């Protein structure tokens with residue numbers, strides 16, 4: 576049961592010969608979503624073996640070019656490849672005229688439906704829900720309307736502890752009731768408590784994506800306890816004033832939020848071209864949160880499954 580982030584583009588706004596613009600692929604249990612789609616995204620997808628046809632949804636954080644200039648080319652390629660499966664696009668309401676423009680001028684031959692979900696929520700809200708996971712969006716604080724996303728696995732159904740079946744000679748009806756979380760009172764007065772007979776097979780995992788944003792108080796509460804956090808880190812300590820001016824974060828600020836939110840692991844990205852040696856950013860961040868890592872174009876970060884004991 577895969578759950579992993581691949582960072583296809585880790586540059587910020589200016590062109591960079593070594594990095595592509597913001598684009599990330601989440602593979603959650605075999606379902607593929609693109610988060611942001613900067614220029615060159617589809618080239619990076621080719622390079623890393625990610626088929627445009629397999630992308631189920633594209634989540635755009637905001638309509639700055641470095642986060643979405645790749646979407647027209649990608650949708651066009653999906654059309655050329657004969658895609659028929661519907662494509663979900665989640666983006667701020669401000670994306671609507673951009674999509675309309677595409678549909679007006681470039682959609683000839685498109686055999687799939689684009690289902691567009693416009694965002695305007697002021698607090699975290701579920702935007703998509705599937706059998707075993709769901710996706711939330713939440714507002715960030717940037718120069719223009721911007722959203723972050725959280726992918727969360729749903730709590731799995733309880734399993735019965737097999738050893739208990741024989742020991743207590745459980746009937747099928749009793750097993751069904753216990754698995755639903757209901758206690759069973761037997762005719763002889765014995766109480767079988769569901770919590771002692773069942774277990775959840777694994778701990779639900781989560782991933783949060785914080786695109787361009789300056790720090791703000793609610794954020795740590797909204798991303799609390801996620802296993803993996805991607806957070807922009809455009810600047811280092813030396814440019815904290817610039818970070819405020821442009822509504823961005825420093826690597827240290829990203830790490831402070833990661834620590835306060837008690838996340839499992841922090842991945843930094845969206846680097847300014849002024850830092851040829853990213854270890855400056857990494858060391859500043861690690862002073863605040865040791866489980867910080869640098870993303871790079873094409874790197875993958877797994878969220879391992881934490882299984883619970885059957886016994």
Ligand SMILES: [Zn+2]
Nearest residue numbers: 587588641787
């Ligand atoms: Zn950006």
Ligand SMILES: [Zn+2]
Nearest residue numbers: 637639717787
């Ligand atoms: Zn931006």
